[in-house]
Amino acid sequence: MTISNPSDFIRDIIDDDLKTNKNNGKVATRFPPEPNGYIHIGHAKSVCLNFGIANQYNGTCNLRLDDTDPAGESMEYVESIINDIRWLGFDWGDRLYYASDYFEKIYRLAVELIQSGDAYVCSLSPDEVREQRGTFTEPGKNSPYRSRSVEENLDMFQRMRNGEFADGAHTLRAKIDMASPNIVMRDPVLYRIKREPHYRTGAKWVIYPMYDFAHCLSDALEGIVYSICTLEFENNRPLYDWIVTKLIAGPRPRQIEFARLNLSYTVLSKRRLIELVENRHVSGWDDPRMPTVSGLRRRGYTPEAIRNFCAQIGVAKNDNLIDVALLEHCVREELNEQAPRAMCVLRPLRVVIDNYPENHVEEILCANHPQKPEMGARKISFSRELYIERDDFMENPPKKYHRLGPGREVRLRNAYVIKFERAIKDEQTGEVIELHCTYDPATLSGPPADGRKVPGVIHWVSAGHCVPAEVRLYDRLFTIENPGAEEDFIRHLNPSSLETLAACYVEQNLKDAPPGSRFQFERLGYFCKDAKDSTPEKPVFNRIVPLRDSWAKIAGSEDSKNKSR
RNA sequence: UGGGGCGUCGUCAAGCGGUAAGACACAGGAUUUUGGUUCCUGCAUUCGGAGGUUCGAAUCCUCCCGCCCCAGCCA
Numbered sequence: 292m293t294i295s296n297p298s299d300f301i302r303d304i305i306d307d308d309l310k311t312n313k314n315n316g317k318v319a320t321r322f323p324p325e326p327n328g329y330i331h332i333g334h335a336k337s338v339c340l341n342f343g344i345a346n347q348y349n350g351t352c353n354l355r356l357d358d359t360d361p362a363g364e365s366m367e368y369v370e371s372i373i374n375d376i377r378w379l380g381f382d383w384g385d386r387l388y389y390a391s392d393y394f395e396k397i398y399r400l401a402v403e404l405i406q407s408g409d410a411y412v413c414s415l416s417p418d419e420v421r422e423q424r425g426t427f428t429e430p431g432k433n434s435p436y437r438s439r440s441v442e443e444n445l446d447m448f449q450r451m452r453n454g455e456f457a458d459g460a461h462t463l464r465a466k467i468d469m470a471s472p473n474i475v476m477r478d479p480v481l482y483r484i485k486r487e488p489h490y491r492t493g494a495k496w497v498i499y500p501m502y503d504f505a506h507c508l509s510d511a512l513e514g515i516v517y518s519i520c521t522l523e524f525e526n527n528r529p530l531y532d533w534i535v536t537k538l539i540a541g542p543r544p545r546q547i548e549f550a551r552l553n554l555s556y557t558v559l560s561k562r563r564l565i566e567l568v569e570n571r572h573v574s575g576w577d578d579p580r581m582p583t584v585s586g587l588r589r590r591g592y593t594p595e596a597i598r599n600f601c602a603q604i605g606v607a608k609n610d611n612l613i614d615v616a617l618l619e620h621c622v623r624e625e626l627n628e629q630a631p632r633a634m635c636v637l638r639p640l641r642v643v644i645d646n647y648p649e650n651h652v653e654e655i656l657c658a659n660h661p662q663k664p665e666m667g668a669r670k671i672s673f674s675r676e677l678y679i680e681r682d683d684f685m686e687n688p689p690k691k692y693h694r695l696g697p698g699r700e701v702r703l704r705n706a707y708v709i710k711f712e713r714a715i716k717d718e719q720t721g722e723v724i725e726l727h728c729t730y731d732p733a734t735l736s737g738p739p740a741d742g743r744k745v746p747g748v749i750h751w752v753s754a755g756h757c758v759p760a761e762v763r764l765y766d767r768l769f770t771i772e773n774p775g776a777e778e779d780f781i782r783h784l785n786p787s788s789l790e791t792l793a794a795c796y797v798e799q800n801l802k803d804a805p806p807g808s809r810f811q812f813e814r815l816g817y818f819c820k821d822a823k824d825s826t827p828e829k830p831v832f833n834r835i836v837p838l839r840d841s842w843a844k845i846a847g848s849e850d851s852k853n854k855s856r
Numbered sequence: 857u858g859g860g861g862c863g864u865c866g867u868c869a870a871g872c873g874g875u876a877a878g879a880c881a882c883a884g885g886a887u888u889u890u891g892g893u894u895c896c897u898g899c900a901u902u903c904g905g906a907g908g909u910u911c912g913a914a915u916c917c918u919c920c921c922g923c924c925c926c927a928g929c930c931a
Binding site: 298323324327360413420421424425427429458459461464471477526607611619620628662693694702705706708737747811845846 | 862863869870880888891925929
């Protein structure tokens with residue numbers, strides 16, 4: 292499902308600009324994450340948009356770390372961001388930039404702003420600034436420091452930089468309009484004093500530019516043409532334009548806002564994600580249940596699936612809550628094509644084929660993909676003792692159940708038709724612990740000769756030829772559709788978002804599967820060998836996504852019928 | 857109710873005055889050694905509401921209603 296000609300309102304704007312030769316045909320974007328957390332699927336939407344546009348129009352997309360607030364920023368995050376965007380399949384050439392590399396230039400531009408009388412050093416406390424800002428319906432008051440002379444402002448700003456003042460003692464503010472109906476324009480703070488070591492500039496600076504000042508100037512310095520950001524910055528656009536027209540002579544970037552991604556049954560705000568990690572509700576940023584790029588990668592999602600997802604959801608200005616089923620659809624779509632099939636028994640039930648010769652082993656050739664012979668075949672051992680899924684036997688099955696039960700026959704996938712003979716139960720608990728069956732030797736590669744129909748097919752492994760594995764079954768992290776809208780979202784964590792099955796068996800061929808390799812375990816879903824926790828003795832497989840299961844729906848409705856009777 | 861933005865199927869989303877694309881989801885059916893895949897079929901006489909302009913409106917105008925964002929020295 293590759294969308295050949297992506298189109299959206301942003302690309303429409305670019306098409307128009309190109310048609311009128313507004314920017315001499317130049318297309319330059321940037322992806323500007325702050326390195327204070329791992330990027331998630333919502334960032335991926337922006338990455339695909341910005342890099343996608345650059346690729347489509349033969350332009351460029353810079354990667355810029357927007358590191359203007361040292362609190363919480365670190366090289367670890369920078370590295371993860373770089374790694375994740377590369378993994379997603381995008382390239383910025385040698386255009387890796389840091390806002391912190393522009394600190395000196397930005398400082399000089401601030402001086403220019405002071406010199407033109409468009410900025411002043413304000414000595415109000417944070418509380419006073421808040422009080423004097425006014426409200427939605429009342430204008431703010433001019434700061435008493437608004438009329439400081441250019442000379443005094445220059446001197447004060449220099450001394451701010453020199454570290455002569457305490458944190459928060461003064462700020463540099465733009466002189467705009469305290470009565471503006473747009474609160475962003477009421478003399479916004481441009482610089483603050485903050486004695487916090489910066490992960491890149493160390494202790495060199497004690498003043499740091501605010502986002503509104505640094506971002507637009509960084510864009511302009513890099514020659515960005517389209518500064519694409521999310522809707523909540525729409526109010527800031529007048530300030531963006533104000534700063535840039537005051538300070539930049541040449542071509543100026545244009546800010547365009549689009550709606551950020553919201554995903555059902557998950558949270559995407561950085562604050563909430565951090566809370567999940569720090570309070571150990573998940574194992575880390577790369578917990579396979581996390582919507583982070585690293586979490587999705589570990590879960591087994593492919594870059595292609597994520598890119599397709601981003602193409603599918605589109606780009607618009609409507610607030611949205613995308614059904615996570617669409618994301619799941621995108622992985623299934625790709626993995627159905629790409630993933631070799633294999634067999635794995637999650638909850639083993641021992642089966643003895645009474646009429647199969649003891650100590651006999653035969654090798655059965657199994658196609659790696661039923662529709663793609665070019666993907667080859669592998670051998671699987673078949674013997675008298677097997678494991679099947681506990682779910683595939685029922686003592687009192689409903690009519691539509693196509694598997695094993697009293698008097699029933701079933702096809703073993705890629706192998707013989709077997710018939711149920713008797714069940715052996717634990718004397719204490721009554722639990723079925725072993726099945727005895729007989730097989731029809733004439734059914735290895737075709738249906739029974741007498742024409743009888745065997746509708747059911749189940750998977751299996753040979754007891755003496757399989758390898759023990761741990762399988763982790765993941766489900767959505769939250770039980771409600773929009774946990775992001777809840778104050779106490781933790782309360783809605785899904786208690787069964789992870790089910791660990793420690794005693795599974797996978798077919799022998801998976802013994803040395805490379806870490807990160809993906810398979811379809813037939814009839815179950817798509818799985819990925821966990822790169823972190825697998826050991827040579829015991830591989831661990833993460834369930835990426837289950838197969839669509841129309842039986843579950845039938846069984847579910849049967850179940851509810853029975854309950855209502 | 858100061859400013860900014862948005863309202864088209866359950867969820868996304870095309871549509872840009874000529875008579876509602878597509879995807880996911882959902883529901884049927886066919887094929888099937890995965891109750892998978894694939895393949896058919898169905899799924900908005902209607903575009904937040906009400907007026908108006910027009911031969912003709914989701915598209916233009918007016919009013920109304922609803923939702924989101926903004927009062928960090930965060931981004």
